[in-house]
Amino acid sequence: MDPNTKQFHPHLVLDWDSLNDESWTFYLRKGVRFHHGRMFTSEDVICTFQRLFHSIESVFYWLSRHLEKIESLGDHTVIIHFNRPIPFFPNILCSNKASIVPHDVDLKQQVVGTGPFSVQSFTKEKLIMEAFDHYFNKRAWLDRVEIYRFPEELQSRFLYEMTTENVGSIEGQDKTITQDMNITQFIIFHTKILGPQQHPAFRKAIRLALDRDTMIDELNLEEVQLADSFLLAHSKNRNFPSNTLSEAQEALKESNYAGETITMFIHPDQWRENALWIQSRCNQIGISIELRPLNYNQTIQHLDQAHLIMIDVVFKDESEINLIEPLGNNSIYHKMFTLQENQQMDTFMDRFISGKTISERLHIWNEMVEWFRKENLILFQFHFKKQYAFSSSLQGNNFGLIGMADFYNIWVKDK
Known part of the structure; x- marks a missing residue:
């Protein structure tokens, strides 16, 4: 999908047809080769979408309740039938989660696709990719890309991010290219486990206690924007009334809170002052909060220990697939909300994918x-910006989420 015009363009397909947005026919491109050498066919498409729609770990698992069948008409034609119109389906096909993978490869053992780079090595510490000479579109300019992963416990000890704050200390960076990244901080309540956070009045009491204008003044926070949504653009021009501790205490009385301690997971290195302020503020109305460090992988395994979590997220852009993908079946939201709340989310998602226009879907x-x-x-808290810096020798740059590059279009200009 073109991010500017929002128009869809063929890539692994030559063209496609749709009958009332329920049955979708795709005419596959010939001559596309997988990294392991075999040609791409309709069998690969069918196996990919069966995994995408039927694996409970897939972010698009919720679509399985609308899928009737997938069939092929030869090696280069695939028809996908739904039991209801889904005008949003082309957006899903543009997600990187919908990348077509070969049916004859165990993806847990080997990473194989059709893209411009093939994986040479993939460990917990490092990913090595090399340009795929047989890529059907045109060869990438870069010959090799190496990506290193720092364990969370070591990240604070290494300068692995080039931001505008530290770029001056990096040798050779006489000129840089900068990119802004909008981040949203918020608190999620874990309503699936027993505790006072299950009571709506208790959650309301915490919201009223956390007056963000007061937090900004007392912590001298700079360059933050009050948040009322995941997206900065949707929070602008909204009214943010101030609240008092007495209002919070009145709401707390309605919740029948008995003084038990609740646990909030927080990032160990970021926004600790904010978390301590929240802890102190809640204590002033009689709510006891214990703070524990947030390690994402461990948190998912021990989610039953968290009554609430303070996290920050980045939405790559406002394209529709990026809005709903993080809310999919395997998301942290689904893991923390009750069955009834998840059913309500699914209802919104069903309405969303059934919307005929961008405007209609955005309204939903x-x-x-x-x-x-x-x-x-x-509880949406703040939007804030982080600015990344890149060497001016990088040309054709298109940097996305958290500075991750579109390696296909990058080339290095010798000085």
Whole structure:
């Protein structure tokens, strides 16, 4: 999908047809080769989408309730039938989660696709990719890409991010290219486990206690924007009324809170002052909060120990697939909300993918965000910016989420 025009263009297909947005026929491109040498066929498409729609770990698992069947008409034609119109389906096909993979490869043992780079080595410490000379579009300019992974416990000890704050200390960076990244910080309540956070009045009491204008003043926070949504653009021009501790105490009385301690997971290195302020502020109305360090992988395994989590997220852009992908079946939201709340989310998602226009779908998405706010399931805190810096020798750069590059279009200009 063209990010500017929002128009869809063929890539692994030559063209496609749709009958009432229920049955979708795709005419596959010939001559596309997988990294392990075999040609791409309809069998690969069918196996990919069966995994995508039927694996409970897939972010698009919720689509399985609308899928009737997938069939092929030879090696280069695939038809996907749904039991209802899904005008949003082309957006899903543009997600990197929908990348076509070969049916004859165990993806847990080997990473194989059709893209411009093939994986040479993939360990917990490092990913090595090399340009794929048989890529059907045109060869990438870079010959090799190496990506290193720092364990969370070591990240604070190494300068692995080039931001505008530290770029001056990096030798040779006489000129840089900068990119802004918008980050949203918020608190999620874990309503699936027993505790006072299950009571709507308790969640409301915490929201009223956390007056963000007061937090900004007392912590001298700079360059933050009050958040009322995941997206900065949707929070602008909204009214943010101030609240008092007495209002919070009145709401707390309605919750029948008995003084038990609740646990909030926080990032160990970021926004600790904010978390300590939240802890102190809640203590002033009689709520006891214990802070524990957030390690994402461990948190997922021990989620039953968290009554609430303070996290920050980045939405790559406002394209529709990036709005709903993080809310999919295997998301942290689904893991923390009750069955009834998940069913309500699924209802919003079903309405969203059935919307015929971008405007209609965005209106439904905003309804869901409003529901999060109304039920106090998510307490939006702040938007803030982080600016990344890159060497001016990088040409054709297109940097996306957290500075991750579109390696296909990058080339290095010798000085």
